[in-house]
Amino acid sequence: MLRLLRQGLRWRRPYSSVAASDIEHFKTILPPHAILSTVSPSSLPSSELDQYNNDWMGKYRGRATTVLKPKTAQQVSDIVRWCAGHDIPIVPQGGNTGLVGGSIPLQDELVVSLANMNSVRSFDPVSGILVADAGCILQSLTDYVAPHNHIMPIDLGAKGSCHIGGNVATNAGGLRLLRYGSLHGSVLGLEVVLPDGTILDQLTSLRKDNTGYDLKQLFIGAEGTLGIITAVSILTPPSPQASNNVILALPHFDNVQPLYRAVKRQLSEILSAFEFIDRTAYNLAVKHGQGRALSDEDVEGAECFVLVETSGGRREHDEEKLEDLLSSLMDSDEPLINTGVLSQNPAQFSSLWALREGITEAVSKEGKAYKYDISIPLASFKTVVDATREHLRSKGLLGEHAVTHVLGYGHVGDGNLHLNIVAAAYTQEIQDALEPFVYEVVASYRGSISAEHGIGAMKTHALHYSKNDASIEWMKKIKTLFDPKGIMNPGKVLE
């Protein structure tokens, strides 16, 4: 059997490429339609694999020759066991909506797509516990539990295509974290195929289970480097009976922090989102027709915006709390806000959210984006955006020829800023100006270089800005324990 040995740039050990003989074996595991390959004799045109080899931003590009689409955990196990025995590296792939290249092959790894594992296994309407295959799309699960008056504990812009398995593998944060907490709390169990092919069944649907080490936690946020998540047991909260939102225009960034304290105090348990949008992000969203804009008059002199959402059990109580909040904000001697617009119906509610959620799309329409997803103290959100802009200006990189916009938005309640640098094209010069500059700024605040997007392929070299030596050493020990051959998503998370 002919095998090519590769010594990849990011790979320390030789791996095998997928050969015709491997395809023959995969045919004993999967039906023909679940095997996509450019390897002879299948010989699909490589364009058929484009959607698996490229990310949606057009930033990462793999050269996988073969994509497998198993339907059961046993099939995943059989595939992995073969790969382990034949040194074939694997990239597990969900909805491929990540932002750090975690689900794209670096070279010609085998792609195992979970897209065909898309069934709900069980749902208990009393406890709200949902057990679903990893390839279920987040929006489908939201729709599935809705008639039972439950919601998913996470929500994010990519909900129409991201998979629950990918959400868990990347420990996705998103828009509901402020209210429902992280996946480390709401994921109750996992089924995982380990790098040797073992199916680790920890798919408990118990809210509480203190019987030894909580191994499943290791796979939450490991980005597929320790195994392939094939099913998820997750606690879904009861649906709120009423949701409201309001967009507030603030004259100064410095008002955000006192506003957050006032809002937390007055809205208390019904506060479900507190999102920050700086003026540049707002302008771009409006320019590209994302959501409902305030009037020109209303936004005059506004330095930034805040979107507040409430979710509660009784509409009249929630509205009363929200109206009292707005009155107290407007009637104050030194108002923290210029103006606020309260949504009056479901269409307006969606439209206000579209303004916030549409920033990502507006940014991609405007140009190529360098995206940094960082945790820093709230008080420094503006300082960091401004410092980045000035740094680029000092390098002569600000303007139509290079970087056109530097903007920030994000989740205030989580201390999570999305710093976006929009440019005409991805260039090495801009890249070099941004890194390690941004990471050093984050490290100076003892922040995180990846609040929610993960490390993927993008930030492996920068891990040390957020993790100390002992932590990285222990991560490597864990990786070696689970994946001694290093076949599982190589070059991701750890270099």
Added chain:
Amino acid sequence: MLRLLRQGLRWRRPYSSVAASDIEHFKTILPPHAILSTVSPSSLPSSELDQYNNDWMGKYRGRATTVLKPKTAQQVSDIVRWCAGHDIPIVPQGGNTGLVGGSIPLQDELVVSLANMNSVRSFDPVSGILVADAGCILQSLTDYVAPHNHIMPIDLGAKGSCHIGGNVATNAGGLRLLRYGSLHGSVLGLEVVLPDGTILDQLTSLRKDNTGYDLKQLFIGAEGTLGIITAVSILTPPSPQASNNVILALPHFDNVQPLYRAVKRQLSEILSAFEFIDRTAYNLAVKHGQGRALSDEDVEGAECFVLVETSGGRREHDEEKLEDLLSSLMDSDEPLINTGVLSQNPAQFSSLWALREGITEAVSKEGKAYKYDISIPLASFKTVVDATREHLRSKGLLGEHAVTHVLGYGHVGDGNLHLNIVAAAYTQEIQDALEPFVYEVVASYRGSISAEHGIGAMKTHALHYSKNDASIEWMKKIKTLFDPKGIMNPGKVLE
């Protein structure tokens, strides 16, 4: 240097006892008052170590000769490094309030008490993030954050003496889990001394940080077998502005499940506890003067009781929701409840809680208790209590001579039942009648043999009732990776 080699019942490898030469070395690390030892020349009477060698239930008894009380993580590290080099097994000890013998030596291990590490390191009132030494008492931390209008995300009966480090090491659940989720979600960072003496600093105070494997999760619930937690970073929620509670008497156990659904729907986000108390548990609590009892007339014909707590941001809204709930329950054609008593002031509020929280104390006043802390489906709570009672009756063990009461209470929202068997004395006969009987019943429901108490020394042999072979095998691999010499809390969690 003379060392005794021991081949303990539960220990697979030879360990050393603490010798005079070890004490000499510890004196270079700690001041004299932080070393308690019966070893010559210190030669304290062994009664001085009673509180460290015995648990509060009088069920577990160790023979430690030496207790060390370090004040810094560096001192803990120095102690552990010495022990690792000299094969001295260690039992980390917090408030010693556990129920499964996890913090008591099995033989003469060295006890490292965290009681002197009791300082708050930092608190940020905007984010609510608290960083505290592991030895801080839970109630002290509650008192510390109260003036800032925050509360601790956990609350349990032992709050006056349990340590936050012990809470995290045992993944304590308690009374607020329904509302604030598990410690896997609310613990943001840990400082841990590993079994080789390394200080693993993952004491981040970021709400979100997706930079690689979340190693700290492994120590949450590992009961001190993978390292010694020396500090905790934890998210504290804002204090509710108003809390109310009500006790409801139910004619039939079958009403609990529909009642739970009705209460969840009507109280929604302000529901903070839904506690179940069976008639036997209620009667014992009343007999021993725990909390506020209902009138004899009110409880006539009641098969069980439910305590409902609300916590919200505006008193009048919360009261309106609670009163509407009670009206709808009482006005129904087939009422789910016989009666309900709403607390009218803080004293009554505390007194209703005392009835629930006082069951533990009532049980210890009544006799010796076999305590099982299990996760099973809510619908089977009564079946399991009844089946246990009948099983003991069939063995001739029910009556004044042996088991006097079999009772159940617990956290309905978490599917967590506390099954207590009260006897005149601990006997092998009762023990043999209860185990594996109880574990087999739990396994038949695919439940957990330890919902929140942990495995400790009590349930290592029963782990397989809740964990499959692959899971136990991987737990052992993790244990070996972190603690190859097996010196850290040997014989706990894993046999």
